[in-house]
Amino acid sequence: MCGEIMAVVPIRLGSVVIDPPLFQAPLFDYTNHFFRLLLRHFGGVGLTCTELVHARGLVELFTRRGQFPEQLWGVRDEPRPLAVQLWDNDPVWLVRAVSLVVAELAPSVIDLNFGCPSHRVSQRSAGGANLLKNPEQIGMLVEEAVKAAGTTPVTVKTRLGWDPTCSVAGRVAEIVEQAGAAAVTIHGRFATERMRGHADWQAIAAVKRYLRRIPLIGNGDIRTPSQAVAAFASYGVDGVMIGRAAVTTPWIFRDIRALLEGQPVPPPPGPDEQVELLLEYMNRLAELLGPHRALTLTQKFCCKFVVGRRGASKLRLVISQARSLPELRRVIAQVFVGEGPKG
Numbered sequence: 090m091c092g093e094i095m096a097v098v099p100i101r102l103g104s105v106v107i108d109p110p111l112f113q114a115p116l117f118d119y120t121n122h123f124f125r126l127l128l129r130h131f132g133g134v135g136l137t138c139t140e141l142v143h144a145r146g147l148v149e150l151f152t153r154r155g156q157f158p159e160q161l162w163g164v165r166d167e168p169r170p171l172a173v174q175l176w177d178n179d180p181v182w183l184v185r186a187v188s189l190v191v192a193e194l195a196p197s198v199i200d201l202n203f204g205c206p207s208h209r210v211s212q213r214s215a216g217g218a219n220l221l222k223n224p225e226q227i228g229m230l231v232e233e234a235v236k237a238a239g240t241t242p243v244t245v246k247t248r249l250g251w252d253p254t255c256s257v258a259g260r261v262a263e264i265v266e267q268a269g270a271a272a273v274t275i276h277g278r279f280a281t282e283r284m285r286g287h288a289d290w291q292a293i294a295a296v297k298r299y300l301r302r303i304p305l306i307g308n309g310d311i312r313t314p315s316q317a318v319a320a321f322a323s324y325g326v327d328g329v330m331i332g333r334a335a336v337t338t339p340w341i342f343r344d345i346r347a348l349l350e351g352q353p354v355p356p357p358p359g360p361d362e363q364v365e366l367l368l369e370y371m372n373r374l375a376e377l378l379g380p381h382r383a384l385t386l387t388q389k390f391c392c393k394f395v396v397g398r399r400g401a402s403k404l405r406l407v408i409s410q411a412r413s414l415p416e417l418r419r420v421i422a423q424v425f426v427g428e429g430p431k432g
């Protein structure tokens with residue numbers, strides 16, 4: 090692959106240019122402000138995105154206390170392009186949240202989630218992926234959000250359908266395009282599969298013929314730079330979105346960009362740099378969210394960060410057993426300079 094330049098075109102979402110067309114997937118409890126800054130540090134990411142935020146919860150919190158939920162902290166001052174992801178099944182709350190976020194935080198993009206299969210979102214609140222049972226309702230919600238967003242582009246992230254008997258991604262893509270969405274991302278699984286099995290990239294590719302104007306972004310199971318490049322070449326997607334591999338390898342977007350440009354993949358950061366970045370992530374998180382939350386979120390991040398490393402399950406155990414930030418700091422310094430856990 091090295092040496093060949095792959096003709097990948099930047100994506101335009103209204104006046105926002107996504108170049109390269111490489112998207113960071115939203116991951117609840119992972120893709121916070123400092124994680125997104127880490128991605129920016131390495132470069133190559135075209136669009137970063139917040140975790141999903143409940144529209145009604147956001148509006149109620151802002152009305153009561155004049156503040157945004159933790160998931161949106163940092164957004165105001167962060168590098169763009171940046172998307173804020175919202176979910177709700179009620180157009181009134183969605184419109185209020187979109188207007189508020191656009192006015193107060195001015196993100197580059199509003200992304201709407203119609204793919205979350207979690208019990209809280211899809212069952213208890215009949216939002217997220219549950220709405221795949223009713224594509225017309227998705228269309229109505231997108232139309233209202235687009236009106237409320239004004240010139241800020243609204244995109245949609247969804248799945249293949251609720252279950253294999255309800256394969257509606259093409260229909261949903263068609264509907265949201267008509268409703269004014271600027272792009273659609275398809276995670277190639279059904280909601281009932283959650284994260285099991287494999288993402289079906291043939292099914293993602295099949296959505297393309299339902300779209301006339303807006304770009305299709307493919308998502309699911311991309312773990313290496315060459316898989317990302319192959320996704321463009323083999324499935325005709327306009328953009329590629331990456332979630333879990335970005336936590337394990339935050340420099341993956343930089344590496345994909347290099348491959349797309351026909352350059353060799355740069356070496357990964359050395360152990361000292363990795364330790365320094367993890368500690369900076371943890372310290373800055375502690376300043377923003379306090380020690381308790383910083384401990385939990387850094388442990389989660391580190392447990393994914395070690396995926397694929399030698400002795401990963403033992404490393405995960407040591408990381409998750411840390412009971413305080415100083416303890417976790419010692420573990421990080423030990424683990425990531427390659428000494429491995431003691432004992």
Ligand SMILES: Cc1cc2nc3c(=O)[nH]c(=O)nc-3n(C[C@H](O)[C@H](O)[C@H](O)COP(=O)(O)O)c2cc1C
Pocket residue numbers: 114115116117118139140141174202204205246276284308309310311330331332333334
């Ligand atoms: C821990 C976790 C949290 C997630 N949180 C969100 C979320 O907040 N919003 C969303 O649209 N998708 C969410 N997803 C789905 C991812 O965005 C993505 O679609 C999925 O992980 C497949 O991409 P990947 O194989 O590159 O990770 C989450 C997935 C995981 C594993």
